[in-house]
Amino acid sequence: MEAVIAEGVNIYYNDYKAVEGLNFKLKEEETLLLLGPNGAGKTTLLRTLAGFHKNYDGKLLIFGRKPSDGRELISYVPQTHSLNERVPLTAVEIVAMGGLYKKGFIHNNIPKELIKKAEETLKFVGLSKIKNKPFKELSGGQKQRVLLARALVSDPKILLLDEPLSALDPNARVEVTSVLGKIKREKRISMIIATHDINPLTEIGDKVMLLNKRLVAFGTPDEVLRDEIISEVYGPLSKAVKVGGKLYCIIGDVHLQGRGGKR
């Protein structure tokens, strides 16, 4: 079964069309890297796929269901986390909350099985040792891994990640990238990862989408990450280079180029 089918999808904010005429398919277990300049519609698309933004038309199915009917299949990790860090929750409690939200209630007593599941998931992301530390005391990379564990604890079939590497220092990027690779290899769930920083991720991307309000290109990394395609979105100085079989993109300017998108 296809993880995602989009046919003629338009996404709106009131009358403003933020994403236009989108067509693509993503297979089960595939990872899609979602690229595009600021304002291209990446977050809008992810929030629509997650079932949070409902102002769209066209056909959009996640494992055969409308996004708003498939919430237990989907986990979404927003661009910047919205956890209130004044609430003194530990890492394992934050992860367990990912299981509670899915069931539609928030609880003071987290069931024991869920704590156990949360501990296993923290182990999966390499954070067993800090499970009882307050979330607010963790490093940026550790926080992002806790948020990944929180998204995984409900056993989703698709993971939607908005800029999981932004706001991280280089070491933390390596930590989080390696967890994303592990999710792909061992959990085999579909992922859609919006990112400005494609280079660390080209190896885990089965497909790449270049979005600039409309779909500019969609295909394998080799098909999409070519000078003439990326320069259409990122400007004439953008280049794709292959070094030792690994594909890198050099992107000069990530701001919206003159393609008529208003911000």
Ligand SMILES: Nc1ncnc2c1ncn2[C@@H]1O[C@H](COP(=O)(O)OP(=O)(O)OP(=O)(O)O)[C@@H](O)[C@H]1O
């Ligand atoms: N809540 C909103 N109300 C109205 N317009 C919005 C809203 N959120 C986003 N937009 C507009 O929709 C378009 C797409 O925004 P979106 O945040 O999806 O882009 P993005 O690709 O995620 O950008 P970035 O790389 O900066 O995160 C922009 O023109 C933006 O101004």
Ligand SMILES: [Mg+2]
């Ligand atoms: Mg965004």
